[in-house]
Amino acid sequence: MHPHSPLSCPCGQRHAAGQRGCRPAPGKITSIAFSPTEKSSCCAAPREEESDRGDADYRWRISGMDCPACARKIENAVGQLPGVAQARVLFATEKLLVSADKDVRQQVEQAVVSAGFTLRSESQPAEENPGFWRENGLLLALGALLLASWLLQAIDPQAGKIAFILTTLVGCWPVARTALRLMRSGTPFAIETLMTVAALGALFIGATAEAAMVLLLFMLGERLEAFAAGRARRGVTALMALKPDEALRIRGDKRETVAVSELQPGDLIEVAAGGRLPADAILATSFASFDESALTGESMPVARQAGETVAAGSLSVDRLVTLKVASKPGESAIDRILHLIEEADAHRAPVERFLDRFSRVYTPLVMALALLVALIPPLLFAGDWQTWIYKGLTLLLIGCPCALVISTPAAITSGLAAAARHGVLIKGGAALESLNNVRTLAFDKTGTLTEGKPQIVAIEAFDGQDEAALLAKAAAVEQGSSHPLAKAIVQLAEQRRLLIPQATAQKTLAGSGIEAVVGGHKLSICAPERLALTAERQAQVAQLESAGNTVAIVAQNLQPTGLIALRDTLRPDAAAALAELRALNITAVMLTGDNPRAAAAIASELAIDYRASLLPEDKVAAIHELNQRSAVAMVGDGINDAPAMKAATLGIAMGGGSDVALESADAALTHNRLTGLATMIRLSRATHANIRQNITLALGLKGLFLVTTLLGITGLWLAVLADSGATALVTANALRLLSKR
Known part of the structure; x- marks a missing residue:
């Protein structure tokens, strides 16, 4: 019949908690009755993969983060302070979480301010919008100075050259100051460092106009990136605003x-x-x-x-x-969703983790390569110093991995935000990427494909016993259980205003029913095959089951005393959801603990395969078997679904399901509509395609400009376009996912 006891381990498997080899549940999806990740750093060294954050000792809100790279810069600045065990920035919700073994609030605030950002406590109201001119004033001023320098150069070349030098110094000052701050706070290879070296190097070799253009394009790229990141984060801030103060x-x-x-x-x-x-x-x-x-x-x-x-x-x-x-x-529900969004970064996509680690060695390597390009040809082959220094500086700008590293998290953030808009919560990039590989969906029956609110259609007491007494005893045994069948029995007894006796020593019969002591007798409610029934009773049970009913046998001291037949109804959207999945070439199979005849009745209505009479461990075995053919996602809502959800490539919980199922899941349908599954698959595939497009775009532009630079065709300002331009392009491409229907 149905199990009633929770599992002993948070991983959802039946073994001692914490047993070697058990895989703990990822960030918890607490029951929801109705997930964007941080982006990775650009040129800053990324952190290693982390576990769930747990409780932080201190929390702040952060202002001034224009792009996800800022999160890593703050982490580096705070993480190296004495006494700080862990520092984590949640870019999506603009929070800083610090765990420390002593009071480090003053040191943290100083370190963050020194890195160029501001802090406020979580209780303080958000700062007012800085306004257009404050955000874009320096960019516009630099653009005006650059235009004036060009006009002046047309009149007087020498005066124009001086004007370009002054324009470069004006633009370089805030960038260089930020670079110095980041060096002191533990981020020596930030994009600001590369831009400062390139701009000053260009002045040194006399490329004054290009030096100024490099800084203007860099600032424009930063503003475009900040705008795009703000768009991706807007859904989170809108969610936070739903709850009144x-x-x-x-x-x-x-x-x-x-x-x-x-x-x-x-x-x-x-x-x-x-x-x-x-x-x-x-x-x-x-x-x-x-x-x-x-x-x-x-x-x-x-x-x-x-x-x-x-x-x-x-x-x-x-x-x-x-x-x-x-x-x-x-x-509250909003707090739980925000918690999921914050935790999503702990489950980043494998490709995202690879690119993070890649950038750690890539940026210093590019700087060393640029230095070799500038020095080796003049020193060993009598090359022109100015020409090769220029090419080295250009290579320095082309080599920055911003566009490449941000290509994946930008797409994943947009994909997760788009999913949340459609009532689908996904635990991070790893789950979103896994969804793309899923080719089979396994469904639980009760509460997943069906409403999960079965109604009693027949009660029969054997040997002339009283039907009301049988129902009252059954309700006593089932009282306290969260299983839909148990709730139906208790509810009917209460509706009939029956006196429900006291039950003691309740005990679950794993996967088959429940027993308890009522009035000094051991009463059990179990599947028909668990007891020896007469041929007449077996025929009666078979007839009820063939009609799609679930039959429970009530036994006293192991002797059958009656039966209760219950029937559930299909979810209204179940057939439509499965049709959508078939159109996406997704195979569906139903795994249920119900009897084969009742399972067959439901499966025939939906035209899907099924496996019946499965205990929780049988469902796990079925998932392992299916996984050998293709990636499988398990969709369920009950305690008995949790082990199978953990065994599958991906676990998907119905939003109104049990806490154990929700904790075990990698994703949840918050609106409880099965049509969200097709939405989830489509978004995953669209996100995967978007990532491929972004990586191709980032690498393609860099490769193109690398060749043209070494051939002497392109120069510094186009090199900036290869980086800042590509960063803006891949971010804009990722934002298309937000409008995905």
């Missing part, structure tokens, strides 16, 4: 306005029509409609009845409502 709390006859952080479970709150919920809450008003589209993607308002839970950030559409707070501060 204050709430109206009811205490007796008094109403008081309090900060959301002061709300505790059990508090009564009031939300006006058009207002958003500050926390997850249980509706106390008889009924109301809520707009949950910002969290679930559901376009139509959802009608909720008294006693139903409504997610934080939902909008009360038509009336003033009273609700009872259900979530602790920092644990």
Whole structure:
């Protein structure tokens, strides 16, 4: 029948917690009733792959990060401070998390300011938008000086040359100052360092106009990159804005306005029509409609009845409502989604990790190669010093790996953000990349392909016993279980207002049912094949199962005393979702613990293969077998699905499923619609194609300009286009994923 006990290990497998070889669950997806990664550093040395962050001792908000490379620069600056065990910057939510064995707040703040950024506490309000002129003033001023220098050169070449030198120095000053700060804070090979060397080197050999142009193009590229990063981060900031800062709390006859952080479970709150919920809450008003589209993607308002839970950030559409707070501060639906987004960087795509490590050795290697190009031909082959120094400086700019390294995280960030817009949460780039390889989807039945709300269609007490007494005893055994079949039995007993006796010594029969002691007798509820039934009873069970019902046998002291038949209904979107998957060449198979006849009835309606009567370990074995043919994703919602989800290439949880299934999953459908699976696959494939396009674009431009530079065809300012231009192009290409439908 159905298992009832949680598993002993957080990895979802049946062994002792922490056993050698067990794979712990990645960042937790806490139950959601209704994920962008940080981008990698450009030229800065990246960090190694990290585990989940755990609790930080100190937290700040960061201002001034224009691109994801800034996150690595801050980490390097803070990470080398004495007493700091770990420093981590979450670019998506602009947070700095520091773990330390002593109070390092003052040192951290000084280090971050020295690196060119500002900090504020999490409770402080966000800074106002700096405005157009403050953000772009230096770029516009440099452009005006460059134009004036060109005009002056047309009139007086010598005066124009002096003007270009002054323009270069004006533009180089903030870049060089940032480079020095980063060197002191542990990032010697930043892009600012390369630009400073190139600009000053160009002045040294007399290429004054090109030196100024290099800096102008670099600043333009930085602004374009900052704009693109802001676009990718906008979805996160919009999500954070869904939760109001204050709430109206009811205490007796008094109403008081309090900060959301002061709300505790059990508090009564009031939300006006058009207002958003500050926390997850249980509706106390008889009924109301809520707009949950910002969290679930559901376009139509959802009608909720008294006693139903409504997610934080939902909008009360038509009336003033009273609700009872259900979530602790920092644990609402919005907070949980933001936590997932923050944790996504711990599960970066393999190609992204490779490019990160590649950039660590690539940048110093390029600098050394540029130095050799500038020195060897003049020293060994009597080459012209000015010509070869110029080529060395150009190579220095072409070689910066910004566009290459950012090509993957830019696409993955956009892909994850686009998925979140469609009600799909994916735990980072590794899961998104794995989805691209999936060719088979394995489905649990109850609660996944079906509604998960079975109804009792028949109760029969054997040997003339009382039907009501049989139902009451069955409800006693099942009480407290979260399984849909158990809930249906208890619910019907409560609806009939039966007196449910007390049960003790409840014990799960792994994968087949449950037993307990009721009224001094051992009662069990299990699958028909677990007991010896007469031929007449077997025929009766077969008839019920052939109609698509699930049959549970109630036994007292191992003697059958009755049966309960339950039937679940297909999800309304199940057939459409499977049709979409078939159009994507995805094979579907149903893995269920239900009996073969009931499974066959559901499978025939959906036209998919199935395997029935599976215990949790049988599902794992089936997944291993399927994995040998092609990559498999397991879709489920129950405790018994968790081991199979961990065994699969990818685990996908239904948003309303059990906590164990959600923790074991690599992705979740927050809106509980199966059509999100096809969306997930399409986005993964589009992201993978986007990554290939970006890498081809970055390498192609660099290769082209490298050849033309060595041949003397192109110069410094085109070399900047090979880097800053390519960075802007790959980022813009990645942003196309945000509009993917």
